[in-house]
Amino acid sequence: MSDAPPASRVSLNALTGVRFLAALHVVAFHYAPREGVSAWLERFLASGPHSVTLFFILSGFILAYSYLGAQDSPRVQGRAFWLARFARIYPVYALGLVIMAPAVVDSLARTAGGLTQEVFWKLSGVGLAVFTLTQAWKPSVACVWNCPGWSLSVEAFFYLLFPLLCVPVVRAGRRGLWAGAAATLGVSAVATVLWVLVDRWIAESPAPPFGPDTWLQVAAYNPVLRLPQFLLGVLLGRLFSQRLSEGRGAGPGAPAQALVAAAASLAIFLVPWPGSSAAFKELALMPAFALLIWGLAYGRGLLARLLAWPWAVRLGEASYALYILHSPLSFYIRLADHRLGVGLAVSSPRAFFAVYALLSVFISLGVFLWLEEPARRWLRTPRRSATQHPRFEWR
Secondary structure (H helix, E strand, O other): OOOOOHHHOOOOHHHHHHHHHHHHHHHHHHHOOOOOOOHHHHHHHHOHHHHHHHHHHHHHHHHHHHHHOOOOOOOOOHHHHHHHHHHHHHHHHHHHHHHHHHHHHHHHHHHHOOOOHHHHHHHHHHHHHHHOOOHHHOHHHHOOOOHHHHHHHHHHHHHHHHHHHHHHHHHOOHHHHHHHHHHHHHHHHHHHHHHHHHHHHHHHOOOOOOOHHHHHHHHHHOHHHHHHHHHHHHHHHHHHHHHHHOOOOOOOOHHHHHHHHHHHHHHHHHOOOOHHHHHHHHHHHHHHHHHHHHHHHOOOOHHHHHHOOHHHHHHHHOHHHHHHHHHHHHHHHHHHHHHOOOOHHHHOHHHHHHHHHHHHHHHHHHHHHHHHHHHHHHHHHHHOOOOOOHHHOOO
């Protein structure tokens, strides 16, 4: 069977635009100064890691829309799919690792008191993990070398499973897809409750077997625990494609859905989540992000039109480079500020962050245009699949 007719496909430009906002949120979480900010802004900045959840759901949605569509029997050839994913993520990912290497070596050497044999072996172990995209499986190394790369390790796990996940997704009817979406939320809810119980047990135990941060890191980085988020996106992407193929476009409620979902997401960011109850924040954001993606995908309404503005789309296209490179860029821009004697990072941290963020965005645009896209085209040219839709691909 062939894909849905071109007339039934939409551009998804608003989803490209929202990627930039999510990436910028992560940048602000890592490097925006906190001194003197109001409580609500502090809570918003502290919610930056949760924007990665939006990335995971959106990734599943886009892949399902691009590779499965509404076909009765779509085929996703593993080798071609994995090559396309490698071409899409690895060039910029590797660039981030290479330019971050001096900072990693310097940090480890300072901690160990020099370039000792211990530092060499640690670098070798961490390097093997990060270059093979397996660091998320070991919390202790997940953030040692260009921390944002841990999410690409999780994505690599998703990509490995995607051709297999497609089989039950394609066979499921509409009711089965909706039931599966509900099940992903149910599984996440059970995992969250279990995590809270374990976390409280560790906190109350006189001799806990693990440190208090171990379970937090496992819950944050572990690819298996993140899988329901990706799968939720896959199921919604398949449902969305089927709806379009049936000629059922955006209903009158689509713009309102996007606005309500955006407001709900913002409210969840800003509401205080004390103690271990913060674990439920991620769970509450899953349906809010899902509804946001669903509403924006139709491209209707003021919010979707703003996010589909050409410059917003261009920034969204460069958001992957921004996300991967913002930590290395922070190191070098801060180093230049110090070596050149400007001292802006010390005298005016907010002004420094504004300069850093602006420079990071411009550099990311250049990396997208002159490295990411050319490298992707070059790597994929020999084995381009006729069922792929590169315009809609992301991560």
